[in-house]
Amino acid sequence: MRNCGHIDPENIKDYITRDGYQALGTVxxxxxxxxxxxxxxxxxxxxxxxxxxxxxxxxxxTHQAAGKEKYVVANADEGEPGTSKDRLIMExxxxxxxxxxxxxxxxxxxxxxxxxxxxxYQLAIKRLKIAIAQAKEMGLLGENLFxxxxxxxxxxxxxxxxxxxxxxxxxxxxIEGERGEPxxxxxxxxxxxxxxxxxxxxxxxxxxxxxxxxxxGAEWFNEIGTEGCPGTKVFTLSGDVENEGIIELPxxxxxxxxxxxxxxxxxxxKEFKVAQSGGSSGGCMxxxxxxxxxxxxxxAEIGMTLGSGALLVMxxxxxxxxxAKCLMQFFKHESCGKCVPCREGNKRxxxxxxxxxxGEGELxxxxxxxxxxxxxxxxxxxxLGQMAPxxxxxxxxxxxxxxxxxxxxxxxxxxxxxxxxxxxxQDKRGGKDYGNNN
Amino acid sequence: MEATIEEITKxxxxxxxxxxxxxxxxxxxxxxxxxxxxxxxxxxxxxPLSKVYGVATFYTLLxxxxxxxxxxxxxxxxxxxIKGATNILTELQDKLDIDVGETTDDNKFxxxxxxxxxxxxxxxxxxxxxxxxxxxTSKKLDSILDRY
Ligand SMILES: Cc1cc2nc3c(=O)[nH]c(=O)nc-3n(C[C@H](O)[C@H](O)[C@H](O)COP(=O)(O)O)c2cc1C
Ligand code: FES
Numbered sequence: 001m002r003n004c005g006h007i008d009p010e011n012i013k014d015y016i017t018r019d020g021y022q023a024l025g026t027v028x029x030x031x032x033x034x035x036x037x038x039x040x041x042x043x044x045x046x047x048x049x050x051x052x053x054x055x056x057x058x059x060x061x062t063h064q065a066a067g068k069e070k071y072v073v074a075n076a077d078e079g080e081p082g083t084s085k086d087r088l089i090m091e092x093x094x095x096x097x098x099x100x101x102x103x104x105x106x107x108x109x110x111x112x113x114x115x116x117x118x119x120x121y122q123l124a125i126k127r128l129k130i131a132i133a134q135a136k137e138m139g140l141l142g143e144n145l146f147x148x149x150x151x152x153x154x155x156x157x158x159x160x161x162x163x164x165x166x167x168x169x170x171x172x173x174x175i176e177g178e179r180g181e182p183x184x185x186x187x188x189x190x191x192x193x194x195x196x197x198x199x200x201x202x203x204x205x206x207x208x209x210x211x212x213x214x215x216x217g218a219e220w221f222n223e224i225g226t227e228g229c230p231g232t233k234v235f236t237l238s239g240d241v242e243n244e245g246i247i248e249l250p251x252x253x254x255x256x257x258x259x260x261x262x263x264x265x266x267x268x269x270k271e272f273k274v275a276q277s278g279g280s281s282g283g284c285m286x287x288x289x290x291x292x293x294x295x296x297x298x299x300a301e302i303g304m305t306l307g308s309g310a311l312l313v314m315x316x317x318x319x320x321x322x323x324a325k326c327l328m329q330f331f332k333h334e335s336c337g338k339c340v341p342c343r344e345g346n347k348r349x350x351x352x353x354x355x356x357x358x359g360e361g362e363l364x365x366x367x368x369x370x371x372x373x374x375x376x377x378x379x380x381x382x383x384l385g386q387m388a389p390x391x392x393x394x395x396x397x398x399x400x401x402x403x404x405x406x407x408x409x410x411x412x413x414x415x416x417x418x419x420x421x422x423x424x425x426q427d428k429r430g431g432k433d434y435g436n437n438n
Numbered sequence: 439m440e441a442t443i444e445e446i447t448k449x450x451x452x453x454x455x456x457x458x459x460x461x462x463x464x465x466x467x468x469x470x471x472x473x474x475x476x477x478x479x480x481x482x483x484x485x486p487l488s489k490v491y492g493v494a495t496f497y498t499l500l501x502x503x504x505x506x507x508x509x510x511x512x513x514x515x516x517x518x519x520i521k522g523a524t525n526i527l528t529e530l531q532d533k534l535d536i537d538v539g540e541t542t543d544d545n546k547f548x549x550x551x552x553x554x555x556x557x558x559x560x561x562x563x564x565x566x567x568x569x570x571x572x573x574x575t576s577k578k579l580d581s582i583l584d585r586y
Contacts, residue, residue: 081515081554119462119499120555122568160458160497163553177457178489179496195454236558238517244559280516312517312558326519330553336496418524 001085001234001248002212004092009127012134015095021140023214024099028106028148036107037063040210042218044230049075049166049203050278050307050383052229052296058200061190062108065198070110072101073175073194073201076117076124077159077166080279081330082310085234086204088246090117090124093208094131100210102141102152108200111151116171118159128156163334167382168201170336181338182382205234205309225251229295233306239275239313240267252293255285259313270315274399278307280327281387283394284320303394305387319416320399321406324391325353331388342385345376349392356403358419359410366403370396440478442467447482457483457493461500470501498552506541506548508586511565514551517558526562526574527551533583546586 007014015021027036041056062070074097078086090097101113117125132154135141143151157175164170165180172194174180193199209231213221222230229251235258238244242264249258255275259265266272275285277294283304285292292298299306314323328350337343349372352365373389380386396403405411412420446463450456460479465471471494480487494500501509512527527538530549534542541548557563560572564582571582 078556079553082517082558083554084556084558087556118556120565120570155453157459158462159499160462161499161552162497174458175455177455177485177493179492238558238561239520246559276516312520314520318520323516323520326514326516330515333551334553 001089001093001208001246003096004088007093009092009094010130012095012131012138012140015093019215020095020211021099021135023211024102024106024140025146027103027214028150029146033063033107033109036103036214039214039218040107043209043213043221044218044228045206045209045213045221046229046296047203048205048209048233048309050080050305052306055202055206058190058202059104059107061188062198062200065191067198069112069197070108071194071197071199072104072108072110072113073171073189073199074101074113074115074204074207075166075168075171075201076115076121076204077171078118078121078204078308079163079166079334080281080308080310082238082276082279082312083236083308085236085246085309087121087124089204089208089234090121091127094124094127095135096208096211097128097204098131098135098141098154100207101154102145103210103214104200104202104207105152106150108198110200111153113152113154114175114194115154115156116159116165116175117156118165119161125156125158132156162336163330164336164382164384167384170382171201172199179336181336182384184381226293226295226297228297233294233309235294235309235311237263237311237313239311240270240315240318241265241313242267249294251295252298254291254293255311256290258294258311259290263313266313266315270317272313273316273318274314274320274323276312276314276323276391277310278305278390279310279312280330281305281383281390282307282310283390284323284398285394286398288398303390303397305390317414317416319412319414320395320402321353321357321412322414322416324395325350325357327391328353328388331384335384335388339379339381339385341376342380342382342388345372345380345385346388348372349376349389356406357412357417359406359417361403361407363407365407366396366400439468439475443475443478443482447479457485457490458497461490461494465500470504472502472504476502498550506545508546508566509548509550511550511552511555513553513555513561513563513565515554515558517554518561518563521561523562526564526579529576529579533579547583 037059045055046052162180165174167182169183170180189199225231232248234248296306331346332350335342373392377386476490480490562574563572
């Protein structure tokens with residue numbers, strides 16, 4: 001995000017003044033593809049799309065795969081609720097994405113790149129189109145870049161409103177003009193991707209790191225962040241903190257520091273209750289975990305996820321059952337319906353939670369929630385169904401008492417579960433005051 | 439209608455597998471994707487109608503039913519939810535006198551729910567047609583609706 005806010009995103013000259021396209025020039029005129037891949041491998045960069053897969057390795061697989069043609073695809077679907085970092089990068093620094101895609105194309109042997117961007121991001125789409133046109137005009141995209149004989153063009157494909165299309169195999173189906181349903185892996189896209197050809201898919205934020213790594217070197221990158229997860233991470237901070245917004249920090253920054261230092265603490269000095277890390281498919285972190293370093297490995301160790309870097313911070317006025325229900329509503333709606341564990345599982349999780357939120361829950365519902373979660377995480381076809389129950393696991397672990405209060409005492413202490421709140425209280429809450437920030 | 443769709447498919451001729459781009463463009467031009475429109479798309483692109491229909495119904499931003507002039511999409515994801523999206527929903531239902539999935543009698547507004555619009559820092563949020571609005575309050579909602 002180094003350029004966001006410092007350059008005019010609709011003027012390529014601003015980007016060039018800040019060393020833009022210098023890395024691409026170096027790459028295509030001075031380095032062999034395999035040397036580029038080695039730099040990325042040495043940098044230790046890991047995918048910022050959620051899974052944290054080593055980027056250099058993915059580039060190497062695609063480089064080695066045999067195919068008539070190869071493709072680079074930028075995953076700009078950004079559907080994970082509570083995440084808007086890729087939008088900011090594309091709106092604020094679109095050329096950093098284009099330059100990285102061309103570098104990736106050179107490294108793996110592709111001449112065409114696609115940006116698959118969600119249809120809701122109209123401003124980003126507009127800026128990318130302007131950026132592509134300007135880069136072409138200056139000969140930084142198109143034919144024979146820097147007189148190297150290397151050609152690269154970039155096309156934009158707009159998504160049409162389906163969270164599951166962020167999953168890489170579903171995304172490719174969508175570019176192919178099909179229903180965006182995930183496919184069984186293997187084969188992996190690195191070997192058989194777009195139209196059956198080897199395809200490199202990287203997240204926008206991952207790609208935004210490439211040019212600067214080439215320019216500054218792998219060692220420079222290594223020095224930021226943690227040993228296992230070098231570099232920075234862009235977090236999208238939302239919820240009950242004073243300063244909501246997007247912030248880029250070294251990997252491994254503790255959660256407490258993000259909330260207190262950069263978020264400015266809780267609104268109205270209310271008590272911190274829980275932070276959901278990684279978006280709707282992420283885990284719910286209680287107060288005890290506030291000192292956790294926020295990187296892929298530290299979070300995986302405790303059953304949490306860094307995911308997209310979404311951080312939703314909630315204070316004591318929010319009810320865990322109500323939140324869990326809201327999350328399951330999302331997955332129920334976004335499940336593509338192709339596999340049964342996900343299609344049925346999310347519906348049933350939602351129904352159980354709905355029952356508990358209305359004061360009709362029984363103790364065995366908690367057992368059933370866990371059983372359903374187990375089945376889904378083990379048998380769902382793609383990450384959507386496998387990760388959907390993360391909030392169920394983590395809230396049952398850290399906030400079981402709150403479930404029990406709903407079940408045993410028919411009580412929602414925060415008043416969020418409307419079915420459980422008497423009318424007088426509901427009147428007060430249902431007034432014209434929509435939360436803390438307005 | 440046939441001429442419009444033909445123009446769109448011609449313009450996207452150089453694309454491999456342009457179906458979704460075509461459907462986006464047809465909807466922008468004609469308001470929604472009618473059965474008749476989908477039949478023409480299928481014919482022009484030489485794709486079975488069943489597949490065109492399957493794709494058109496898969497994506498939430500593609501409408502196969504006629505909607506009001508303006509489509510309001512209220513975000514129901516967690517960051518908006520905790521900032522009072524449920525209250526905004528009640529408010530919209532009252533103001534427009536319709537339920538989710540319905541269109542007002544004067545055909546001016548349709549109301550839908552959506553997942554995160556990517557502007558969570560200003561939750562709660564809505565999108566009307568292509569424009570997003572955040573930090574919603576009852577008063578702000580009135581002034582926004584007045585613009586349409
Ligand atoms: C349900 C689901 C949704 C996903 N959504 C996104 C997304 O919106 N953006 C993204 O970059 N990756 C998303 N991913 C991850 C992609 O499948 C893929 O791992 C990623 O694009 C790889 O890029 P990276 O290696 O640079 O992280 C999603 C995965 C799943 C299972
Ligand atoms: S959650 Fe509503 S805009 Fe992101």
